[in-house]
Amino acid sequence: MTEKRTIKSLVQEERGAIMVAGAFMAFFLAGALFYLIGTGNAIMYRERVQDASDAIAFSAAGVHARGMNMIVLINLIMAAILAVLVALRMIALMLGIALAACAIIVALSFGTGAAFCGPFMTWGGNLESKIIQASNKYANVVDKVLPVLSKMEVVVAITTPYVALAKSFDVADHYKGDTETAVNSGFMVSPSMVPWLPDGKKLGLPVQEMDYDKFCKKAAEIGVDLAFFWMPGFAVKALKWAAGGLAGTFSGYFCGQSGGASDVKSTMKNDLASTIKTICDNKKKQWDKDHEGESDPPSFKYDDCKKDTQKDLNKQVDSTVGQASQGIDAGSGKIFDMKNKTPKEVWEGAKIGSVWFATWGVAFGNEEWPRKMDKGVAVAASSGMPNPNTSWGNFRFAQAEFYWDKSGKWEDNKDDAMWEMRWRARLRRVGLNGLNLGEYFSKFGLGKLMEKFKVKDKVMENLNKTGTLQHLFGGFVFDKAEDWLKGAISKPGAKLDKWIDDKLKFTSWEIIH
Known part of the structure; x- marks a missing residue:
């Protein structure tokens, strides 16, 4: 039989207190879930x-x-x-x-x-x-x-x-x-x-502009690759070495740079000396043979022979190389020179x-x-607490x-x-591996500035105006003083350059992201 409950008993009832904890846990779990x-x-x-x-x-x-x-x-x-x-x-x-x-x-x-x-x-x-x-x-x-x-x-x-x-x-x-x-x-x-x-x-x-001689050498090597692809590798390598070396040495002639034939001409003409001597020696022998037995044979004009032979051979060289010397202006290699004809290589x-x-x-x-x-x-959180402010x-x-x-x-x-x-x-x-700013500071550092403005030369010029030092100490001592002054000026600049180089060189500064 169910006990009749009064209003007073309901007010004093404590068996539903678990609901308070339940509500708290519900809010807590909801917050934890949203945190997750x-x-x-x-x-x-x-x-x-x-x-x-x-x-x-x-x-x-x-x-x-x-x-x-x-x-x-x-x-x-x-x-x-x-x-x-x-x-x-x-x-x-x-x-x-x-x-x-x-x-x-x-x-x-x-x-x-x-x-x-x-x-x-x-x-x-x-x-x-x-x-x-x-x-x-x-x-x-x-x-x-x-x-x-x-x-x-x-x-x-x-x-x-x-x-x-x-x-x-x-x-x-x-x-x-x-x-x-x-x-x-x-x-x-x-x-x-x-x-x-x-x-x-x-x-x-x-990248930067390539030197024209280097370009000419590479062009010769590529030409050998294209023309002799059917040959064994060692033969192609030898031909590339020979052609590249020749073209690189006389790039002006082979690659058409203005005036480039002069190097080839001078080389060929210099090599003609022994040939001229051999020709004139043979002509002298033939001359002596032709005039053998004569009581008063005419003398062979050896110097005239050398001059005439050299003139004839030089003419042949000029006709061979000179006709092919039509020039190509390779440009200055500067960035804004519109005449540049060079390819690019990796920047130094x-x-x-x-x-x-x-x-x-x-x-x-x-x-x-x-x-x-x-x-x-x-x-x-309660209504009075702010939202989380996480960065x-x-x-x-x-x-x-x-x-x-x-x-x-x-x-x-x-x-x-x-x-x-x-x-x-x-x-x-x-x-920032390989930045090495100090290298560029060194190129344009204090030592270079002193060299640029010719500090040493100006000091020596002022000391030399009266000639007193030279008169007192002589040339030897004066030269030694000049060397000392040069070192005294350049050493501080070199030390400063080295300090900058050491301080600004990033060898392994890495960031884990």
Whole structure:
């Protein structure tokens, strides 16, 4: 039988107290759940923003690598164009040498050789003349085409970093999407965006103008590769060494640089001395034989023979080399010289793994995105307590680099890096490896400033005006004083340069992101 409950008993009832604890635990568990969800959102937020910065840095490095490969392609085209001129000039030179040899054989009257050389000189002379005319006409084409290609490389080197910047905006937009996401924006930066710094040679991408002699040598080597691809490797290597060495030494002649034939002429003419002596000795013997038995034979004019023979042979050399000496102005090699006809090589201050090949990506996040759980977290708090004020961090950064993908030491591969399309991109840990600002301070440091303004010379000039020091101490002591003064001026500058170099050299400053 159920006991009748009064109002007083209901007021005093304590068996429902567990509801108070239950309500508290419900609020606590709800808050803990939202805290857990918020932690997951924070992790997702940071990971998403980091992914965006990684993608921005890597895509930028990929664009830089494509720019380097494009310059390599233009380099190869330029070398192939110049290789044709080198080949024509080499054929003309070999014919000229053969004709000169025949002229010597005829002069020495070597029987069968002289009989063969007569017709050959007529036929070879005509062929040589045609080849020289063809090479001169082709040199005009080279003179017009190479500057255009060289300037195309400059444009690629300067604009590629900004193409990468535009690409970074596109990648950031991809991560942003059309709806509210964790990423707001992003962009890339790289040293290649600032051309001509730090030394006036770097064109944007870490490349610079190549020396024309070096270009000529490479063109000859590429020409051998193209012409003798069917030969064994060791034979091609030997031919490349010979052709490259010859073209590099006499680049002015083989690659058409203005006045370049003079080096070849002087070399060939200097080598004629022994030949002239041999010819005149043989002529003297023949003269003595012809006048043998005469009571008063005329004397052989040996000096006149040498002069006449040298004149004839020099004329042959001039006709051989001189006709092919039509000049090409290779340009000064300076950045703004529109006459430059040189390809590009890796900038002398750059090394694989250094900041000069690096790109950095920065992504900015939507810091409000992980705060969606703040209201849920506030369920566990009283109405008088503020929302959690945790700093999520609104940006992330990453680093990538473009590099030449071939095994071996960079010092051994550097000269080939702009002749093979092996440029790739990869992510790296964030750092400033290889910055070495001190190296550039050293180039333009205190010692260089003193040398630039000729401090030592001015001091010595003032001391020397009266000649008193020289009169008292003599030239020897005066020279020693001059050496001491030179050292006293240069040593502080050198020490300051070294201190700057040591303080500003970042060897392994890395950031774990």
